[in-house]
Amino acid sequence: xxxxxxxxxxNIVRHExxxxxxxxxxxxxxxxxxxxxxxxxxxxxxxDGTPAYMDSLLALMEVKKLxxxxxxxxxxxxxxxxxxxxKKQFKIIEAAGGLVMKGDRFLMxxxxxxxxxxxxxxxxxxxxxxxxxxxxxxxxxxxxFPESKVCTTWHTYVSEGRRILKKTxxxxxxxxDDSHISPQTEEDIEELRWMNExxxxxALQNSYSSIAAVFNEYWQTQxx
Numbered sequence: 001x002x003x004x005x006x007x008x009x010x011n012i013v014r015h016e017x018x019x020x021x022x023x024x025x026x027x028x029x030x031x032x033x034x035x036x037x038x039x040x041x042x043x044x045x046x047x048d049g050t051p052a053y054m055d056s057l058l059a060l061m062e063v064k065k066l067x068x069x070x071x072x073x074x075x076x077x078x079x080x081x082x083x084x085x086x087k088k089q090f091k092i093i094e095a096a097g098g099l100v101m102k103g104d105r106f107l108m109x110x111x112x113x114x115x116x117x118x119x120x121x122x123x124x125x126x127x128x129x130x131x132x133x134x135x136x137x138x139x140x141x142x143x144x145f146p147e148s149k150v151c152t153t154w155h156t157y158v159s160e161g162r163r164i165l166k167k168t169x170x171x172x173x174x175x176x177d178d179s180h181i182s183p184q185t186e187e188d189i190e191e192l193r194w195m196n197e198x199x200x201x202x203a204l205q206n207s208y209s210s211i212a213a214v215f216n217e218y219w220q221t222q223x224x
Contacts, residue, residue, distance in 0.1 A: 001083055004155035004210045005061045009071040012054075012086075014079040018047070025073070035060050041068040049074045051085035058089065071209075090156060090165030094122045096132035097168055099150055099218055100142070102175040106200055106215075107140065109183065110191035115203040117211055119168055120187075128169040136173060140192055141182035144173040151217040153210045170214050 001012040022028050026042030029035075031053040046053070054074065060066075076082040097119025100107040108115050120135035122128065129146055136144050150170040157164050183189035195203060204212045 001086075002151070002153050002210070002213055003086065004153065004208075004213075005058070006065065007209050008061070008066065008069055009209050009213065010057070010074055011071065012049075012074045012076055012079070012082060015048075015075055015077055018075050019045070019073070026070075039068075040066055040072070043070050044072045046072060046074045049076045049082060050078070051082050054082050054085060055089075058086075087165065090163045093164055093166045094128070094131075095119055095166055095168040096122060096128045096135065096171070098132050098136040098144060098146070098171050098173040099214055100136060100140070100144055100173045100175050102178065102194060105194040105196055107142075107175065108193055108195055108200065108203055109139065109189050110193070111187070111189045113206075115207045115211070117170075117214065119170075129171060132169065132171045133173070139184045139187055139189055140178075141180045141184070142175055143177040145176050147172045147174060150214055150221075153213055155210055168210075170217075172218065 003010040003012060022045060024043065025045040027038075027040065027044045029038060029044060029046045031046060031048045031050055035053070035056045046057075057072070057074070074082075097117050099117060107118070109118055110116070118136045118139040120131070120139070122131040123134075126134070133144060133146055136142070148171065150172050152167060152169050154165055154167050157166070181192055183192050200215060204215065
């Protein structure tokens with residue numbers, strides 16, 4: 001489960017998927033150590049994580065900005081219990097979006113001063129795939145053919161005093177017609193741009209961690 005809080009990744013994984021080496025982490029924290037006594041810096045690994053420890057982590061990240069924190073890998077002793085606990089803390093909203101390709105180029109949108117991917121909330125009785133296609137075509141003025149699921153991301157925010165957890169399902173799509181490509185300005189989209197991989201990597205410097213995670217998931221499938 002890839003959870004994003006304040007644009008920081010908390011990657012929640014099963015205990016059996018615990019990394020064999022700690023070399024990629026700046027800090028390794030045992031769940032017996034109270035979080036309030038630790039200054040979280042860089043890429044952090046939390047071992048033997050429990051629902052109670054996740055509760056402490058959520059509370060900490062809601063009140064502190066943790067500017068030096070880059071990511072957290074949370075090894076869950078009871079993965080399903082931790083995931084179930086997180087969902088109980090928030091109102092869940094379903095959304096879907098697309099990683100759209102045309103040849104070897106990717107379509108990115110510029111919205112609210114950040115590079116992003118087209119996505120949006122699902123409508124009533126709409127499947128995730130249907131919603132993803134609709135949102136991409138509405139926001140970009142193109143036609144697409146969906147190919148496969150890329151990944152699912154979760155991110156939190158507060159709206160009208162309520163804690164929201166948005167679950168976004170991402171699909172790889174092929175652009176079949178961009179002759180009428182146009183940004184949906186009523187959704188605050190200022191620009192649409194086809195980018196090669198190098199240009200995407202530059203754009204991701206001014207994007208969101210969740211968007212970088214979608215690209216990373218896709219690129220990993222191309223290597224394996």
